[in-house]
Amino acid sequence: MLRGIESVARSAGRAWKRARAGSAALTALAAALIGASATALVLEVTRGGLGIVHWPWLAAWLLLLPIAAAVAVLRPIPGAVAASELDRRAGYADRLGTALEFAADPSPMAALQREDAAAFAAAAAPAAAFGVPWTGRTFARLAALLALFLLIGGASLTWRLGPAEPEPEPEPTAADDLLALIEADRLRMEELGDKEAVRLLTDLERTIRQIQAREEELRERVARRIKPEEDEGFVEPELDEPELPEELDAVVDNDLITAEDLERLEESTLEQLRLTDAETDELVSQLFDHSRTAQKLLDEFEYSQKDEIDAAHEAHGDEWTNPTEGTDMRDFAGGEDPVRDAFGEYGAESVDDPSQDIQDVIRRDLSEEGMGEHDLGHDKRESFNQFLQDFVKDVREIVSDAAMGRSTKDKKPGKKNGREVNVDPGDGVADKSNSMEESGFEEMDDSKRHEGEAPSEMVGEGEGPGPEQGGSMKKGPVSEDAMAMKGPAGTGTEAGASGAGTGNPNATGGLAALLDKVVSPEAASQGPLEQALTQLAQGRLPPEQREAVFDRIARHKVQAGPATEADDVVVDYFAEAEELMVSNRDSLPPLFRDYAQSYFEAIKPGSDDQ
């Protein structure tokens, strides 16, 4: 009795395994279809190839079927579990499972139960109870998945193996047009019966076609020579030189530019651009002369300023100290303003801005002559700016001409950029059209210049001020150009030669070297000052930056002390103020005098307080 139940349980176990294997295979098939479809879709999107790379993936997915079936079959099923499952599926109300569980129970109820269970076991049909659920819905789902897979795979195959798009027809070339014309002419000649013309046209057509073939071959070779740079893995094939007709060889040799030709052309061009020693010397000499001219002008400014400083020292005595030293600012905080008091005594109506009031006082007491000197200082500054602009332009032209292979000696004087340019390297800047006179530059006043005196640092071996230098730097009437450009202010002087002879450019000082560096094409990079000079030459530098450039130029040349026109103007102001303060020593309190000195010190170029 019990063995019958156990036998049924074993049968149920086997049937259950088969059912599980079938169900697992069914599920694995569905999963394989879904996975293969997804894989095909992903690979198609990412790599664009189905026929080659997808089938292994599909095979891998299909491996799920035997794996799932094997796991389902090999998984052990206890007899009691199989009996309980059979009870559940067959509706036996736990008869078989209870019988197996209470197989050893000797009670009458257990025996009765086993008997009852055996009766049901005898009529049990495990295979029917554990059938694979091959329902219509299952087949429908599988069919849908299969259709999905075929759709994706088919679309991919169609996409990949479908008819290729026709390549675009090559655009007709000139040779094609020519061939068409030849063909038309040949037909016409045939109609006319001119066999010789037909033969010639045929030969010409063949020749053109050979040239076309050769051209195409050359294009391919050029393309292959470019490819290795794009693809490192590309190995350039060695092509045999094709045998060409003689006339075609002539065409190739005469009309095509090869890479070797380009290299030769480049070397030749570089050779032409290379300066000889003589040309280099000439260029250096020109640059040197120009630099010396600019340096001499700056020297003139320096000397005149020194004179004024000395004059200020003489007028002020030995009391030239830091105006701020010994000044007790608490005097201002105590409500008693000595400056205000001083101006009150002086008749000033308002002293809200002490510095402005001081300027008013100074201007009020400046004589007409002093005001003229003040305006003259401004004119000098503007004239020097213009000179520098022209100078840098000239240097650039010289360098440009040299680079283009033209010598300045061969250049004819003429208008360039709206003015005459004539450079004489041997005589310095003797050309009147160059800068000074034309641009309105006015030489300094004789009283502020040491005639014939050259700075010791400027005098090198075999060089020095020429005989024209001193004489040219005299005060004279205002030139028409200067008047036209600058108006009635100031007096004008003739532009003088800056000096004669040539020398070592390095001996010209820091300014020359600086300018040489600016205009030199060999200068790899430009610093802020050099850039400013370039802008200055182009007239794009604002006035305040021009002042800074001048200050920097002066500092390159002169080690210490003011060296620009701005300094000159300040010194003028300061001298007048000093004179005013000295003459009114009794009426001005000492504190006000110190205040004025502090003010001028602050506005002095190069001061951080200006």
Next chain:
Amino acid sequence: MDPQQFRETFARIEQAIGEVIVGMRPVVRGCLTGLVAGGNILLEGVPGLGKTLLVKSVGDALGLDFARIQFTPDLMPADITGTKLVVETEDGGKRFDLHKGPIFHQVVLADEVNRATPKTQSAMLEAMQERQVTIVGETYPLPKPFFVVATQNPLEMDGTYPLPEAQLDRFFFKLQVDFPDLEEMREIMSRTTTNQTPEVKPVCDAPTLLAMGALAREVLTKQDVTDYAIKLVLASHPQRSDAPDITKQYVRYGASPRGAQALLLAAKIRALLQGRANSSVDDVRAVARPALRHRVILNFEGEAEGVPTDRVVAGILDSVSS
């Protein structure tokens, strides 16, 4: 007694009761199942459905003495259990004699049990569970078999005292007495509106009933079925993480282990009635509602929404797999 005799006896009792009670076959079977299992029954239904008649008929069919207690608010515990009275002896002396209350019957009908005070209700706890009562410090056993069949009206809640959870748990089954349908009404009318008064003849006696109960406890139950009954009970506790959502939403407190006992005992009786010597999961599921509906205590949300406990039990049955 063997299972065959069990089924035959059970069928005779049902048939005897059916002579008086029209319809209500599930209620009759549930009531008999509870009595065979030795449990107490709580009948719930509107007045006039024949609950009292049903209980009296069961007692008559089983051949047991029957007592009916109408629970009222002024009912005292002694009115149920009885008391000791001072009586004069023949020799002129006096002594205490026990005056037994209605609880000393084999089948006690506690009609409208929720109208008595909790004190009186609690007087029945010992009798229902321990099958004994204590009167003036002296304990008296109740007759065997002893059953309490209580009724309550679900509509008239004014002036009632809902049974406490402890007392509810002592009822084996809670049976819902539904309104009879048309055919049943016709039969009721035909039986009760003539001069013929149907009577229930005893078809069973107390020893037979006890033997039936003993046989039912011998029914085999494999571990899976027991586990399933336990799972159902555990699933009625909202504190458990694996409790179904309906339990967590509407249940304040779940069934006690007595619920699982009732499930398994009732399942066994059902198995016997179906000719099997083993209970099954289906048996447990079939008796789950009457065994658990009064053991599932709804929370405020459940009470406010009027969620019937049968719906909760059905949700538990749906969520717990065998």
